Amino acid sequence: xxxxxxxxxxxxxxxxxxxxxEIDHQGxxxxxxxxxxxxxxxxxxxxxxxxxxxxxxxxxxxxxxxxTHNVQTYLGRKAVKVELxxxxxxxxxxxxxxxxxxxxxxxGVPFVPKMDGQGxxxxxxxxxxxxxxxxxxxxPQTRRAVVIGGGLIGMSVTDALVxxxxxxxxxxxKDWVLNTxxxxxxxxxxxxxxxxxxxxxxxxxxxxxxxxxxxxxTTVGGVVLATGExxxxxxxxxxxxxxxxxxxxxxxxxxxxxxxxxxxxxxxxVPEIYACGDVAEAFDFIYGINRVIPIWPxxxxxxxxxxxxxxxxxxxxxxxxxxxxxxYFGLPIVSAGLYDPPDSSYRVMRSLDRKNRLYKKLVLxxxxxxxxxxxxxxxxxxxxxxLMRDKIDVSSFQDTLLAxxxxxxxxxxxxxxxxxxSNGRSPSRGPSVLSGRARx
Amino acid sequence: MVKMIxxxxxxxxxxxxxxxxCLVEHSRSKDLVHAYxxxxxxxxxxxxxxxxxxxxxxxxxxxxxxxxCAYACLTGAIRQMEDGTVFLDEGKCIGCWTCxxxxxxxxxxxxxxxxxxxxxDLCPGRETPACVENCPNRALLLVEEEVPVG
Numbered sequence: 256x257x258x259x260x261x262x263x264x265x266x267x268x269x270x271x272x273x274x275x276x277e278i279d280h281q282g283x284x285x286x287x288x289x290x291x292x293x294x295x296x297x298x299x300x301x302x303x304x305x306x307x308x309x310x311x312x313x314x315x316x317x318x319x320x321x322x323t324h325n326v327q328t329y330l331g332r333k334a335v336k337v338e339l340x341x342x343x344x345x346x347x348x349x350x351x352x353x354x355x356x357x358x359x360x361x362x363g364v365p366f367v368p369k370m371d372g373q374g375x376x377x378x379x380x381x382x383x384x385x386x387x388x389x390x391x392x393x394x395p396q397t398r399r400a401v402v403i404g405g406g407l408i409g410m411s412v413t414d415a416l417v418x419x420x421x422x423x424x425x426x427x428x429k430d431w432v433l434n435t436x437x438x439x440x441x442x443x444x445x446x447x448x449x450x451x452x453x454x455x456x457x458x459x460x461x462x463x464x465x466x467x468x469x470x471x472x473t474t475v476g477g478v479v480l481a482t483g484e485x486x487x488x489x490x491x492x493x494x495x496x497x498x499x500x501x502x503x504x505x506x507x508x509x510x511x512x513x514x515x516x517x518x519x520x521x522x523x524x525v526p527e528i529y530a531c532g533d534v535a536e537a538f539d540f541i542y543g544i545n546r547v548i549p550i551w552p553x554x555x556x557x558x559x560x561x562x563x564x565x566x567x568x569x570x571x572x573x574x575x576x577x578x579x580x581x582x583y584f585g586l587p588i589v590s591a592g593l594y595d596p597p598d599s600s601y602r603v604m605r606s607l608d609r610k611n612r613l614y615k616k617l618v619l620x621x622x623x624x625x626x627x628x629x630x631x632x633x634x635x636x637x638x639x640x641x642l643m644r645d646k647i648d649v650s651s652f653q654d655t656l657l658a659x660x661x662x663x664x665x666x667x668x669x670x671x672x673x674x675x676x677s678n679g680r681s682p683s684r685g686p687s688v689l690s691g692r693a694r695x
Numbered sequence: 696m697v698k699m700i701x702x703x704x705x706x707x708x709x710x711x712x713x714x715x716x717c718l719v720e721h722s723r724s725k726d727l728v729h730a731y732x733x734x735x736x737x738x739x740x741x742x743x744x745x746x747x748x749x750x751x752x753x754x755x756x757x758x759x760x761x762x763x764c765a766y767a768c769l770t771g772a773i774r775q776m777e778d779g780t781v782f783l784d785e786g787k788c789i790g791c792w793t794c795x796x797x798x799x800x801x802x803x804x805x806x807x808x809x810x811x812x813x814x815x816d817l818c819p820g821r822e823t824p825a826c827v828e829n830c831p832n833r834a835l836l837l838v839e840e841e842v843p844v845g
Contacts, residue, residue, distance in 0.1 A: 270766070298769040302789055312787070315771040552767035552797060559766070580793040587805070589796045633795060634805055641799025662801065663754060664747040675702065675754065675800070 256353045257285045259565055262334045263360030264288035266551055267532030270558025271358050276324045278566040284326050291331035300387040304415035337503050356527045356565040363497035363533035363549055372465030377475030377490045381412040399488040401478050403462050405432030409494035414583040417452050424455045424486055426462050436579045438595045441628045444612050448584040497549050499534040512536055514547040519571045521561035531557035540574030541592040541625050548575050587633045591640050593618050593626035606657050615657050622648040635661055696839045697779035698817055702752050707834035709751030713826035714740040720825035736808045741815045742826050756802045756815035767797035785811045
């Protein structure tokens with residue numbers, strides 16, 4: 256019997272392990288993953304493909320992490336079924352692990368729509384180290400690539416391929432790249448940077464068919480767009496999106512919408528079963544509802560909260576927010592929250608200097624910042640996100656928010672003093688991020 | 696005991712000596728003149744002086760008890776150490792700037808040349824951080840507090 260069983264071995268699992276071991280040094284703790292590696296930085300597979308990171312660089316935690324945290328690992332072993340009655344997880348090889356508390360941190364899987372011409376050599380997705388290794392092995396025969404989908408994953412594989420001298424065409428269905436994290440102005444600035452890097456972006460287009468090579472139908476030779484245009488290429492990377500990997504919960508009473516539904520304790524609708532990360536539908540503090548937000552920082556925080564609760568310390572998830580930072584093609588970009596307001600009840604403040612690739616946009620509602628996009632100069636963006644997180648009324652100083660010299664000195668003295676002296680270090684001072692939690 | 700730097704904006708005159716000495720401490724030579732004139736790329740300070748009229752103060756990492764930067768770090772480069780210090784391993788940093796966005800204090804800066812994030816490390820190897828030691832007005836103070844870590 257395992258006291259704490261975690262399915263998945265990425266950042267959410269690490270958050271949980273670290274929290275559990277702050278509280279309980281003894282209780283048995285096991286991690287199961289179908290991937291064979293120790294926990295690695297998934298976002299870093301782009302660097303790996305570009306040849307700039309070794310496996311050692313990729314490690315998210317130092318070697319010995321599992322030993323020092325007293326974790327039993329089942330790596331390269333796939334969990335196939337959760338038996339709620341007997342409280343067991345069945346592995347593909349037949350072994351069953353009984354648990355007391357279970358955390359589903361299974362992440363997401365790439366969404367690959369049905370397309371004509373699938374199943375050929377040279378079609379990849381790009382979310383795991385295994386994917387990066389597969390593409391890397393094929394690089395010697397790769398001169399041209401088509402990336403389907405201009406989102407974060409599409410950009411990260413494009414950046415790596417460009418660094419390896421591959422000519423890349425990005426085919427994006429919507430009108431601009433990165434449309435799930437950027438508004439049109441920020442995306443256009445990004446597309447300028449992409450064009451400088453030699454990347455061809457075909458927005459508002461879709462791939463209808465993947466073609467074979469002349470004389471070799473089993474290997475990728477090109478794609479046909481819905482317009483009929485043909486683009487030749489040696490590999491195709493499908494980067495359309497990620498869907499929560501919920502299969503372990505399906506057919507059980509665990510409630511699944513788009514992701515596994517969790518409350519503010521990261522608990523599912525079934526007692527002693529928790530979920531976090533890309534598989535979970537957890538609270539979003541800007542939308543005020545549960546949403547799947549598949550980003551690394553939320554996964555860590557959610558995992559941490561789940562871990563505290565599993566170990567018996569009541570802790571409330573403060574809520575996540577869609578927040579992204581990009582560095583591709585040398586252009587720093589950050590966005591968070593509602594960067595594109597849905598209606599006119601929001602106030603939008605913006606400044607754009609497309610030539611110098613500088614852009615700032617803030618979205619306000621009832622005096623609160625609810626969304627932001629910064630391109631170029633991003634170094635004080637964290638202060639603005641902090642104001643969002645803390646739901647600070649910015650009405651009295653909102654005009655300073657777009658100023659190039661915006662900083663703590665722009666804020667009212669009382670707010671500045673309160674924030675800058677509180678780092679949660681001392682129980683008597685300042686808000687704690689995991690605000691529900693009693694300090695040990 | 697956890698080390699912390701406390702700022703006193705009422706006596707900060709905005710001389711930026713904290714920035715100067717932070718830069719020197721994080722230079723290769725640790726020599727004032729050489730750090731500025733001989734090193735390329737020049738080291739960068741991890742403390743920032745903000746100024747508006749008569750108001751001025753220095754801001755550096757607060758080494759949070761619950762460090763959002765470390766929680767957000769994509770590579771594991773930022774870790775909270777046993778002594779409560781929040782440490783950034785530049786060798787593991789890929790300059791993704793996620794920590795820059797996550798830090799509510801705006802206390803992480805960007806080295807765009809080396810493409811790594813920079814933050815206060817409380818000057819390991821020194822009893823008193825360089826910014827505190829070289830502040831002519833005691834506008835920066837080192838305090839130690841007995842508080843829980845983690």
